[in-house]
Amino acid sequence: MFTRRQFLTSCAVSTLALASASKSAIAKNSESLKPARLKPGDGVGLISPASAVFLQEEVDIVVDAVRGLGLVPYLAPHLRDRYGYLAGKDQDRAADVTNFFADPKIAALIPMRGGWGCSRILPYLDYQIIRKNPKIIVGFSDITALLLGIYAQTGLITFHGPNGLTSWKPEPTEFFRRVLFNGEKVTFENQKDSGDANRLMQVKNRIQTINPGKARGRLIGGNLSVLSGIVGSPYVPNLKGAILFLEDINENIYRIDRLMTHLKLAGVFQQLGGFIFGQCRQCSPDADYGSLTLEEVVWDHIQPLGIPAWFGAEIGHIERMFTLPIGAEVEIDASLGKIQMLETGVK
Known part of the structure; x- marks a missing residue:
């Protein structure tokens, strides 16, 4: 498997470049387009x-x-x-x-x-x-x-x-x-593992609330490494008021910290209305040195924002994969770990 760190290098992005990209995105995203829904035989x-x-x-x-x-x-x-x-x-x-x-x-x-x-x-x-x-x-x-x-x-x-x-x-x-x-307005939330049915507590697929509350906005997101690599370009949507979700795979904790620090310094987090951190499979600290935990890194960057946010959503390189509409209006509940589509993604 190719790791993104072999191809993506961290880059310094000026505030002017980010502003320019945002203006371009604002102009182009004034009205969302929806594709036609699928039907058998398409x-x-x-x-x-x-x-x-x-x-x-x-x-x-x-x-x-x-x-x-x-x-x-x-x-x-x-x-x-x-x-x-x-x-x-x-x-x-x-x-x-x-x-x-x-x-x-x-x-x-x-x-x-x-x-x-x-x-x-x-x-x-x-x-x-x-x-x-x-x-x-x-x-x-x-x-x-x-x-x-x-x-x-x-x-x-x-x-x-x-x-x-x-x-x-x-x-x-x-x-x-x-x-x-079907063109449904789906509600996405973690599935309770069948093995937890006979326990007093939920063990798998837990969420952790970073900041409680509800928020509405356009759902934007994807892989953290990839998003960090295009910040400052005209290919990042306008993030003002957006609900951002992130996930990654096969990255050491300090690299996750570096990528999230890049987004912070570029002004990405300060624009958001809500935040979701999904799964980070095979993301572990360097065994030779002391390390922050993944939770500590995410909390450090997100909790001070005060926006509704949670950690542990079933989004990422996993088998049980949601089909999430990028650009559609959603409402999130950070206390319950729910994403509710407020509009269909197709017409």
């Missing part, structure tokens, strides 16, 4: 906007998953390309995305996997074509950059949800169907 474009797909078997697995959803898979021309660790040249990967948005037989775009590479293609996408042809695009991890970039530039609601090679078990598939097929 076409799905399979893309590789980030890391390469090395095995034909992986393609076959995703094709089966799409057909299992009652949809028709179409393979992007550069799906199996490889340029080092990337799935082909930047311009070719971007062209696959743009061309599927322009293709009338395609209703949704699903990436094969994340890894690294979406940030590199953002300057090469044709946002006018995307804006004129609003469609569903869904994914997570490195796909965060693509989802946020498209929303920032076009106002199109995108979806933090399964990649093609994600485990399509019943629960994540149900969320996918409810949000993208």
